[in-house]
Amino acid sequence: MDWTLHPLGDQAVLIEFGNEISEEINHTVQTAASSLDDWQPEWMVEYIPAFTTVTLFYDPLYIANHKTSQNQLPYDWVHQQVSEFLSTLTIKETGPARTVEIPVCYGGDLGPDLSYVAEKNGLTEEEVIERHMNGNYLVYMIGFAPGFPYIGGMDPAIAAPRRKDPRLKIPAGTVGIAGAQTGVYPLETPGGWQLIGRTPSKMFDPSNEEAPTLLQAGDRIQFRRITEEEYENLKEGGA
Amino acid sequence: MIHVLKPGLLTTIQDFGRYGHQKHGVIASGVMDQEAYRIANLLVGNGQHAPVLEITLMGPVLEFQQDACISICGGDLTPMINGERVGTWKPLYIKQGSELRFGKPKTGFRAYLAVAGGFNIPLTMNSASTYIRAGIGGYHGRPVEKGDVLEPSELSPLSNRVMEQWKADAGDAGFHEASWYVGHAFNHNGYTKEPIRIMPGREYDWFDKESQNRLTSETFKIDSKSDRMGYRLTGCQLSAVEERDLLSEAVAFGTIQVPAEGNPIILLADRQTTGGYPKIAQVASVDLPRLAQMRPGESFSFTMITHEEAQRLYLQQEKDINLLARGIEMKLT
Numbered sequence: 112m113d114w115t116l117h118p119l120g121d122q123a124v125l126i127e128f129g130n131e132i133s134e135e136i137n138h139t140v141q142t143a144a145s146s147l148d149d150w151q152p153e154w155m156v157e158y159i160p161a162f163t164t165v166t167l168f169y170d171p172l173y174i175a176n177h178k179t180s181q182n183q184l185p186y187d188w189v190h191q192q193v194s195e196f197l198s199t200l201t202i203k204e205t206g207p208a209r210t211v212e213i214p215v216c217y218g219g220d221l222g223p224d225l226s227y228v229a230e231k232n233g234l235t236e237e238e239v240i241e242r243h244m245n246g247n248y249l250v251y252m253i254g255f256a257p258g259f260p261y262i263g264g265m266d267p268a269i270a271a272p273r274r275k276d277p278r279l280k281i282p283a284g285t286v287g288i289a290g291a292q293t294g295v296y297p298l299e300t301p302g303g304w305q306l307i308g309r310t311p312s313k314m315f316d317p318s319n320e321e322a323p324t325l326l327q328a329g330d331r332i333q334f335r336r337i338t339e340e341e342y343e344n345l346k347e348g349g350a
Numbered sequence: 351m352i353h354v355l356k357p358g359l360l361t362t363i364q365d366f367g368r369y370g371h372q373k374h375g376v377i378a379s380g381v382m383d384q385e386a387y388r389i390a391n392l393l394v395g396n397g398q399h400a401p402v403l404e405i406t407l408m409g410p411v412l413e414f415q416q417d418a419c420i421s422i423c424g425g426d427l428t429p430m431i432n433g434e435r436v437g438t439w440k441p442l443y444i445k446q447g448s449e450l451r452f453g454k455p456k457t458g459f460r461a462y463l464a465v466a467g468g469f470n471i472p473l474t475m476n477s478a479s480t481y482i483r484a485g486i487g488g489y490h491g492r493p494v495e496k497g498d499v500l501e502p503s504e505l506s507p508l509s510n511r512v513m514e515q516w517k518a519d520a521g522d523a524g525f526h527e528a529s530w531y532v533g534h535a536f537n538h539n540g541y542t543k544e545p546i547r548i549m550p551g552r553e554y555d556w557f558d559k560e561s562q563n564r565l566t567s568e569t570f571k572i573d574s575k576s577d578r579m580g581y582r583l584t585g586c587q588l589s590a591v592e593e594r595d596l597l598s599e600a601v602a603f604g605t606i607q608v609p610a611e612g613n614p615i616i617l618l619a620d621r622q623t624t625g626g627y628p629k630i631a632q633v634a635s636v637d638l639p640r641l642a643q644m645r646p647g648e649s650f651s652f653t654m655i656t657h658e659e660a661q662r663l664y665l666q667q668e669k670d671i672n673l674l675a676r677g678i679e680m681k682l683t
Contacts (some may be wrong), residue, residue, distance in 0.1 A: 117552055120602045120632040121660040124553070132597065144373070157370045159600035161624055167370075171661060172668045186659045245590030253375045254598055254624030257484055261598065297375075298484055317376075317474055317486045324374045 112139055113198055116190055119166055122188055126197065129163045132263060136163050137251050141329040149194065154178065154189075161252045161327055162261070167193065208249070210331040214347050215286050215308040217243075222308035228271045228288060240305070240336060242266040243293065243307065248332035258297040258315040258324030259286065261288035262332060265293045275302035281323075284310045297324070311337075311345035351415045351677040354498040358410035358452070363469055363488035364619075366399040368477035371498070372623040378603070379479035379487065382460055382578060382619045382642035386424035388671060389532055390464035391679045392578040393421035393441045395509035401478035403494070405461040407645070409452025410494065414444050418502060419466035419513050419560045423532070423611030425458020425643055431525040440531035441682070443516035448524040466509035481620075482657070512682050520537030531683060532674065545653035549660050551606060551629030553596065561588040565630060571616070571649045578620040579640070587612030587650070590628055598626040604641075634660035636667045 117125045126143065129136035144160040147167070154177075156168040171185035174349070179188045217240045218225040229236045247264040254261060270291045278301060285296045287304030296302065297314035314325045326332070337345070354361075367380025381387040383403055390396040405408075412438070422429050422438045429436050432448050438461070444450065452461075471478040480488025490496055503512065520526035545566075554562070560594045564586050575580040588608050601607065605617045607627035616633060617625070619642075622634065633641060634655060644650060655663075 118549075118657050119552065120604060121635050121657065121664050122551070123600070123602050125600065130597070157372055159372050159623055161599040162597040164597075166602075168602070171664055175665050175668075179480045184658055185665075186657065186661060210671065252598065252624070253373065255375060255622055257371075257375045257377075259375050300483070315375075315484070317484065321594060323371065323376065323475065 112197075112200070112202060113222075114195060118186055123166055123168045123185070124186065124193060125164050125166045126129070127164050127315055131192075132162055132251065134249060136264075137249070137326065137329075138198070138205075138297050139202055140165055140252075140342050143197070143200060143303065146193055146196070146200055152192070159254075161254065185197065205207050209327075209330045210333055211326055212327075212333045213286075213310050213312055214335045214337040214341070214345060215310050216339055217286075217308035217328055219339065222286070222304035224271075224274075224287075225307045228269060228305050228307055231271050232269055234269070238271050242269050244334045244336060246293070246334075248293075248334075250328055250330040250332065252328050253324060253326065256296070256298050256300060257317075258317075260294060260324060260330075260332075262293055262327045265290055265291060271305045273303035274305065277301055278306075281306065282309065284312065284314065286310060295326075309342065311342050351572055352418070352500040352502070352656040353413040353415060354410060354496055354500065355413055355449070356411040356451075357493065357498075357624070358405055359408040360406040361410045362404050362480040362493045363401050363471050364404045364480060364481075364560045365441050367403045367619070368475055368479050368481065368487065372415075372600075375623055376475060376484070377481060377620055377623060378475065379477070379481050380619050381479075382637040383424050383462065385639040385671070386643075387462045387464075389439070389678075390421045390423040390462040391468070392675050393423070393439075393532070394419050394464050394466040394508050394612050395508075395512055396464060396466065396468050398675075399541065400464065401471045402465075402469065403500075405452070406465060407455050407459055409461065411449065411451040412500075414446060415451050416502075416649050417446050417513065417517060418444050419516065420444055420450075423464075424461040425459055426456040427458070427461045427677065428453035428456055429461070434525075436527055437531055437664075440528045441512065441516075441642045442528070443513070443520050443526040445517075445520060445524050456550050459645045460642060463559045465500075465502045466513060467505045470501040506589075506681060508679070513560055527543050528550040528681075532678075544649060545632040545651045546641055546654045546662070547660065548606065548631040548652045549634060549655060551631045553590075553628035554630055556590045556628050557588055557608070557630055558591050561590075561630075563624055564588060565614075566652050566654050569649045569651045572644055572646045573613075576646050579652060580618050580621060583614045583616065583642075583648075588614060588630060596626050596628055598624045601625040601629070601660040603630065604635065604638050605629050606631040606633065618642070634663060636660070636663040 563663035568586040
């Protein structure tokens, strides 16, 4: 396992495990993140995992008051601590990842760009849905918005460019395609994605402090097709 | 209770920020000017991280339906109690039935109104900060509006003593001002416009020499499309040497990123947790409060310092605030 450390300003250090999107590197990122959960040093404020990096935010004042002598700067001390932590980190073979099922009502009013995606790729709408449901999806990271997953593994045959004129309002739960990526909008936001459907599942629930987001980095996703009626029922049921 | 008669331009409940959930994509939020925020709380005997009102440029009109001890730090947005001008960076006693309003903004962009006890706001994910887009935190997840009622929490023993003393001093008057205030070492709005100190970002070397030079030799203007999420800068374009794709990774308060069109963006309190644009530089933490007080339309420049110097400056500033905190406590007791 290779890693390098880089400062992000005067209160954070970025750990880089590689510079390309790969399941292996991302698995290392997840391992480091869960080890940080176990470690939880008192000088750590929080951490943000991404595709190939974990960024650790620290409290320089706490470190200066409790950990270092007069001449040592907080970053140098953190560099030492994190290096030691990483040198003892072992990548374990983990069991199969959690698979989260996301019900989606494809097309129609809930997925107004489905026909465009089909036309663009010379497929029927049914074929786009079929291929979207059969992707081998991995959540690489959560970012951009609460619970917004960066998902890899979509069939490139259904890729579609972003819209030239982004929509001002995309409803929460919308499933979209941008380039070779697919994603689900957890909140109403503006955006340029091609919208192919919508899920009634709540992607972000702030009242659940332990797990406020439906998806976590490292999850596998299975999209399941539902009818408009099922969508309405699940939505009302607060799914 | 405090009644909101007029909300002002953008008045939100904020605290130090929502930390620990950025890994879930939940933005940190929190006050833009942490220094003024902390001092505002100290001046009324609160803990440094109590919830306050962040007031933007045009302040609200508030009617106090109870006696309260308040302070207003940050920009001088011309606060007035019952029509009379009152000072900033000092404790104020305000009597039940009095009205606080703001006039024409004099200096700075944001003011922090702390009330003794702190505003009584339930915590969402460990913070009272308003996250407007997600509709969480603060006053029902939104900026305050006309007709809202804000309530202070229970007073600390220190706040309680201060209140009793000033109540006596005020007599029949609608308010009472402390005779002292926090001097201008902290009141950065009175400063001349020294350049904002930055250090190189992770992709600094992706930019051509000319862009690197322009970053610290030219002036930048804060665009009107700027907000709590970020300051968009215009006036000087920066270009990367080569078009390289960057994988999204964490960003921080003060990260300066440059999208392909070349106009830099400084990420602020409501920044997204991660970003995919090259990061040319990072604002030193010590200068973030001063930056937060600049208005859209204002111009400024950057100067480069080392990562080591940024750390030393930050620690020095913290020492100064701790000294000030002790001084204020002595004044209050």
